[in-house]
Structures are given as structure tokens and as C-alpha cells.
Amino acid sequence: MNVQIEQPRRGPSLILLHSIPMFAGVPDSQLEQIAKVAFHRRVARQTVIVRAGDSTDSLYVLISGSAKVLNSDDEGREVILTLLGPGEFFGEMGLIDGSPRSADVMATETCELLVITKNDFKRCLTENFDLCLNIMKSLVQRLREADRNIESLALMDVYGRVAKLLLDFSENERGARVIKRRLTKQDIAKMIGASREMVSRVMKDLENRGYFKVEDGRIVILEKRIPTAPGGQFPASAAATEAS
Numbered sequence: 001m002n003v004q005i006e007q008p009r010r011g012p013s014l015i016l017l018h019s020i021p022m023f024a025g026v027p028d029s030q031l032e033q034i035a036k037v038a039f040h041r042r043v044a045r046q047t048v049i050v051r052a053g054d055s056t057d058s059l060y061v062l063i064s065g066s067a068k069v070l071n072s073d074d075e076g077r078e079v080i081l082t083l084l085g086p087g088e089f090f091g092e093m094g095l096i097d098g099s100p101r102s103a104d105v106m107a108t109e110t111c112e113l114l115v116i117t118k119n120d121f122k123r124c125l126t127e128n129f130d131l132c133l134n135i136m137k138s139l140v141q142r143l144r145e146a147d148r149n150i151e152s153l154a155l156m157d158v159y160g161r162v163a164k165l166l167l168d169f170s171e172n173e174r175g176a177r178v179i180k181r182r183l184t185k186q187d188i189a190k191m192i193g194a195s196r197e198m199v200s201r202v203m204k205d206l207e208n209r210g211y212f213k214v215e216d217g218r219i220v221i222l223e224k225r226i227p228t229a230p231g232g233q234f235p236a237s238a239a240a241t242e243a244s
């Protein structure tokens with residue numbers, strides 16, 4: 001489904017641009033140039049904003065809402081590479097190396113986006129070192145995350161991967177680790193390369209052992225460190241659950 005529920009309108013405010021990490025340190029004179037060329041776009045949930053293989057035309061900044069970056073095979077099986085939230089950008093890879101889009105980016109709820117076209121983005125980059133640096137930092141961060149994911153896929157069992165993902169997605173809230181964003185078992189399964197049924201079993205086991213509780217639909221982690229077990233192996237009871 002590809003539904004755009006509002007026509008593009010021009011002109012983000014400087015206040016909005018200041019709140020976006022990608023523009024941190026960029027002087028007002030440059031932000032004013034960006035404000036002139038960027039435009040807002042609102043998309044409905046499940047809109048595919050960027051499609052893998054398409055030629056690249058724009059960079060997107062997520063102002064509100066959330067999106068997932070995913071790849072799928074011919075049989076429709078999906079792997080979720082990451083989830084994106086407010087303040088994060090996407091679509092830079094194709095703009096930087098000129099290759100087709102590397103993945104689909106789909107809105108998981110209604111999204112307000114800021115769109116900058118390829119030529120405008122390249123001009124902004126050549127004129128602003130802080131912007132280049134911010135983008136490089138984000139790319140490095142994404143590479144680190146990808147490295148950690150490869151490591152957990154290679155070295156951890158499903159139990160460890162679920163535990164790691166819950167910790168990675170948890171945020172500090174008044175001293176407690178809470179997962180604020182909506183995270184379905186299906187999404188978790190697609191992020192860690194396991195079946196939804198397996199993820200359900202492991203999560204039930206973790207919950208029964210008191211490592212987290214669900215409060216108002218949100219996961220609250222009760223232990224500072226959910227044990228992924230030495231070497232990332234299944235603890236005995238989870239292994240038994242898997243075998244059953």
C-alpha cells in the first residue's frame with residue numbers, strides 16, 4: 001500500500017531543524033538554506049517510502065512516527081535491519097554512492113517527514129563540514145550496530161539474541177530500563193532471524209524467570225543484565241522449552 005495522505009508543503013522552521021541531530025552544529029545561515037529547499041511530507045502507516053532497487057532521489061528525516069528498514073526475498077520472507085524513530089534520517093546511502101536503494105523503508109505508523117532532494121542534499125554537504133561529520137558519525141554508528149548484530153547472529157543462540165535485543169531497545173526511565181517503542185514478537189523475530197513462535201517461547205521463559213514484566217503494554221526490564229548465558233548458550237530451562 002502506498003498512500004500519501006497529504007501533499008508536500010514547503011519550509012521547515014529553524015527551531016525544527018535545530019532539534020534534528022543531523023543538523024547539530026550547522027550554523028543558522030546554512031540551516032536557512034536547508035529550510036528553503038527541504039519540504040514536509042506526511043505518509044500513512046505501511047507506506048513504502050523507499051523501495052529497494054529504486055534509483056535514489058531524496059534524503060528523508062523522520063520528524064515524527066516510526067519506520068522499519070527491511071529486506072525481503074522472492075518468497076516474501078523479511079529481515080528487519082533496523083527500526084527508525086524521530087530525529088533519524090534515511091536514504092543517504094544511495095545519495096552518497098549513487099547506487100540504487102539498498103533496502104525498503106516502510107512507515108510503521110503515520111510519519112511526518114522532511115525531504116531533501118539529491119541535488120540540494122549534495123549542495124548542502126559540499127557547503128557544510130558539520131553536516132558531513134554528523135552523517136559520517138551516523139554511518140559509523142550504523143556500522144557498529146551491524147557488526148554487533150553479525151556477532152550475535154554468529155555467536156548467540158535465540159535466547160541470547162532476544163535478551164540482547166530487549167536490552168538494546170530499552171531506555172532509561174527514572175532508573176528503570178523500559179522499552180517505549182511498540183515491538184511486536186513478529187518484528188523481534190525478523191530482527192534476530194528466528195521464528196515468531198520461538199521468540200514467544202523465549203520471551204515467556206524470560207518473563208516467568210522475572211527478568212522483565214509487561215506494564216501498560218510496555219516491557220520493563222527487572223534485572224540489570226538479562227543473562228544471555230555463558231557463550232550465548234541457552235540456559236537449561238529455555239533449552240528444554242525449545243526442545244519441547
Ligand code: CMP
Binds near residue numbers: 092095105
Ligand atoms: P538507501 O540505500 O538510499 O535506501 C535505503 C535506506 O535504508 C538506506 O539508504 C539507509 O538510509 C537505510 N539503511 C539501510 N541499511 C541500514 C542499516 N543497517 N541501519 C540503518 N539504516 C539502514
